[in-house]
Amino acid sequence: MVNYVSPGVYTIEKDISDYTPSINTSIVGILGFADKGPTSKATLITSQNQLVQTFGRPSEAIQGQAIEGALEILEQTDSLYFVRGIPAGASDASSGMKIGVCPSLVVSGGSAAAEGFGLTEALTLRIQVYDQDGAAVWTDPRDFSIPAGTAASGQAEAIRKILGGGLDADKVGCFDNNAGYTGVGLSGVIAGSYAGSGASIGVSACSATSFEATAGVSALAPVLATSSQNGAFGVSGQVANDAGGEAGVYMGSMASAVRVYGADYLVSGAASSTSYHLQSLYEGVGYNAGTRTDGTVSGNSITVTPLGGQNFFVNLNEDGTTAESFKCSLVASGAFIEDVINTGETNLKSNTIKGNLQGDDADVSVTALDNFGNSLNSLIGVDAYQMYTQWLDPVLNPTGDGTPVFTTTNVDAGGRWNKLVGVTAQAMQLGTNEADGTTEAQRATALIGVASTDPKTGMQLFDDDILNIGIAAVPGFHNQSVQNALITMAETTQNFLTVVSPPYAIGTTQDAIDWTNGKSSSTAGSRTAPINSSYAAVYWPWVKVFSVYDSKDRWFDPAIYGIRQMCYTDAVADSWIAPAGFRRGRLTKPVDVEVILNQGDRDSLYSGGNVVNPIVKFPQQGITIFGQRTTQRSPTALDRINVRRLMIYIRKVILASTRRFVFEPNDEFTWAQIEGLLNPFMDDIKRRRGITQFRVVCDETTNTPVRVDRNELWCKVLIKPTKAAEMLIFELNITNQSADLGTL
Numbered sequence: 001m002v003n004y005v006s007p008g009v010y011t012i013e014k015d016i017s018d019y020t021p022s023i024n025t026s027i028v029g030i031l032g033f034a035d036k037g038p039t040s041k042a043t044l045i046t047s048q049n050q051l052v053q054t055f056g057r058p059s060e061a062i063q064g065q066a067i068e069g070a071l072e073i074l075e076q077t078d079s080l081y082f083v084r085g086i087p088a089g090a091s092d093a094s095s096g097m098k099i100g101v102c103p104s105l106v107v108s109g110g111s112a113a114a115e116g117f118g119l120t121e122a123l124t125l126r127i128q129v130y131d132q133d134g135a136a137v138w139t140d141p142r143d144f145s146i147p148a149g150t151a152a153s154g155q156a157e158a159i160r161k162i163l164g165g166g167l168d169a170d171k172v173g174c175f176d177n178n179a180g181y182t183g184v185g186l187s188g189v190i191a192g193s194y195a196g197s198g199a200s201i202g203v204s205a206c207s208a209t210s211f212e213a214t215a216g217v218s219a220l221a222p223v224l225a226t227s228s229q230n231g232a233f234g235v236s237g238q239v240a241n242d243a244g245g246e247a248g249v250y251m252g253s254m255a256s257a258v259r260v261y262g263a264d265y266l267v268s269g270a271a272s273s274t275s276y277h278l279q280s281l282y283e284g285v286g287y288n289a290g291t292r293t294d295g296t297v298s299g300n301s302i303t304v305t306p307l308g309g310q311n312f313f314v315n316l317n318e319d320g321t322t323a324e325s326f327k328c329s330l331v332a333s334g335a336f337i338e339d340v341i342n343t344g345e346t347n348l349k350s351n352t353i354k355g356n357l358q359g360d361d362a363d364v365s366v367t368a369l370d371n372f373g374n375s376l377n378s379l380i381g382v383d384a385y386q387m388y389t390q391w392l393d394p395v396l397n398p399t400g401d402g403t404p405v406f407t408t409t410n411v412d413a414g415g416r417w418n419k420l421v422g423v424t425a426q427a428m429q430l431g432t433n434e435a436d437g438t439t440e441a442q443r444a445t446a447l448i449g450v451a452s453t454d455p456k457t458g459m460q461l462f463d464d465d466i467l468n469i470g471i472a473a474v475p476g477f478h479n480q481s482v483q484n485a486l487i488t489m490a491e492t493t494q495n496f497l498t499v500v501s502p503p504y505a506i507g508t509t510q511d512a513i514d515w516t517n518g519k520s521s522s523t524a525g526s527r528t529a530p531i532n533s534s535y536a537a538v539y540w541p542w543v544k545v546f547s548v549y550d551s552k553d554r555w556f557d558p559a560i561y562g563i564r565q566m567c568y569t570d571a572v573a574d575s576w577i578a579p580a581g582f583r584r585g586r587l588t589k590p591v592d593v594e595v596i597l598n599q600g601d602r603d604s605l606y607s608g609g610n611v612v613n614p615i616v617k618f619p620q621q622g623i624t625i626f627g628q629r630t631t632q633r634s635p636t637a638l639d640r641i642n643v644r645r646l647m648i649y650i651r652k653v654i655l656a657s658t659r660r661f662v663f664e665p666n667d668e669f670t671w672a673q674i675e676g677l678l679n680p681f682m683d684d685i686k687r688r689r690g691i692t693q694f695r696v697v698c699d700e701t702t703n704t705p706v707r708v709d710r711n712e713l714w715c716k717v718l719i720k721p722t723k724a725a726e727m728l729i730f731e732l733n734i735t736n737q738s739a740d741l742g743t744l
Helices: 049-053 066-073 154-161 336-340 439-447 458-462 479-492 509-514 558-571 599-607 641-661 668-687 704-710
Strands: 028-032 043-044 080-084 093-099 099-101 104-108 122-131 140-145 171-176 187-192 202-206 259-261 263-265 277-278 300-308 310-318 321-329 357-360 388-390 405-407 471-473 497-500 536-540 543-547 552-556 610-617 622-625 691-697 716-721
Touching: 028 066, 028 458, 043 049, 049 066, 049 080, 066 080, 066 552, 066 558, 080 458, 122 187, 187 202, 439 458, 439 479, 458 479, 471 479, 471 558, 479 497, 497 558, 497 641, 509 599, 509 610, 536 558, 552 558, 558 610, 558 622, 599 610, 641 668, 641 716, 668 691, 668 716
Parallel strands: 028 080, 028 471, 471 497, 497 536, 536 610
Antiparallel strands: 043 080, 093 277, 099 263, 104 187, 122 140, 122 202, 171 187, 202 259, 259 388, 277 357, 300 310, 310 321, 388 405, 543 552, 610 622, 691 716
């Protein structure tokens, strides 16, 4: 303490308002399988809706009943940690996704002067743009005229002045060599603003001046989009030859047109693919887009909505509903798909995309060359692509049926046009790998997990005081190695009670008893070791519940309802009150039980060293949990659930409230502080009927000189837990009329 040596007024603040914190006793840990969702993480779930969104809907195809159990338990608590098990070696679910390529047409040649034409002649382009559905965007084709005398170094620059600047056109744009397309004999491209195989553009050209054809071929005829010429289409004052190729004079007639189609790409896993590589953030077939048996939409998908020109919305959909929406652009200064969707989280896979998708734009470093050997990367940034061309000239397409001719060319679409995802819904097809394993051993390994890795896996994630789990289970999974490991963890950490049950269709009452005692010969879920722990409880038989997700009755693991009623008990009473009987153990959702138990069955399950808590279907009272034993075989107070849960609660509160005294002086003042802290806490439990009597001792009798010398502070808490009245016995005495009842 500071020594004050000069006159003045000083203040000292000391906080001696110690009290014990409140601990939630209804936090449940559920371990099991799901068809999607985080792995290697204990995920906090606070509602049924969040559970389904994160881990998917329940299904009989998924091993165990973790999702079903969590849904039922969340009706009685708003705090649940779900751990999803994934077997080692399970592959990430992934697929390619189509990119809709905008149709484009290369403009041929260098400057008009170099070609000997000059731009002294007016030039007209007649263009029609077709959207992703093949519908024309204009009722009539649009004519774009380059006035005579237009100053330009090349055809594309002149055209761009008419169509609009680089990538800012609404329906069609022209990209000249200023954008980086500088190939020999190439001046730029005309591109439509819609993507996908249904999108196309049709282009024809004419000049206002007549030209005399010689030698049967027009001296000024352009080269019309041949594969060897990269789809070049000369428009520098040139007029296409007529259909017959005959010599003649053509006054202002439109040239034969070429129609160029875009394309959709779906290339998965190829290093040079032009598609996006989509990968689920976590393993699981639940990300696959499709339709369920009830007609509802399932899985993830991506849709793109064009906003005109270079702008569009990218929607990430979950179960048919937009979860997130991003506005993207195709201009160099705009936001690209991969730039706005990727979150860059470092604790997961790289380039994580929101909505549980991953994009791998693997082609950025791939060199794309045109047929003249010129790199296109400066313009498109990805590999070259394929396009469809459709000749409208009757000579080149004599049938006139409009059948596209497929040619492999390296025509670039300008800028990043070919980055635009197809405007129709793109379904995620992420494979059918069994995320919950294919063998019993694989599933057991995944659920038990590994504690030595970072992060931990499986049930090892429950070994965390921060989670404050009070009850844990692996619903619907009855491998004894998994159950024993979870019970062992409960004993080691002393933090929670494990709830287990025999497998479905185990058989008779004797079969259920044999299973608990490690004498089960059942093929499904056989057990060779008995369960003996005050940190475990067994419930049986299974109960039938109507599942709204399947629209049918299903048999549910009774452990689910054992936990559910513990949470219900915490809500209406306290954790040290027995979660059984007609007040707190009555089950309102189940419609039937697997085995009807009579009084003799219940006596056998609950006595003689047997430790099974029966679920009974009473004729009038309904289906009710009628037992609250732990699996401890020794006859002590801890062979009851209410006492074990009381001790878990007391331990957690004492640890949380007394850590502040570490390194405090080990003397009578600290001892008195600890007693003053714990006495009100224990008295509160007594008043709430958890204990009948208690005493807190922290003085020289518990802190002997030897213990003090070892830097140890000891405090003894004596407790008489309140026992549950499980057997009500009424003694009926019959006497004669002369008896004095006061003396009996």
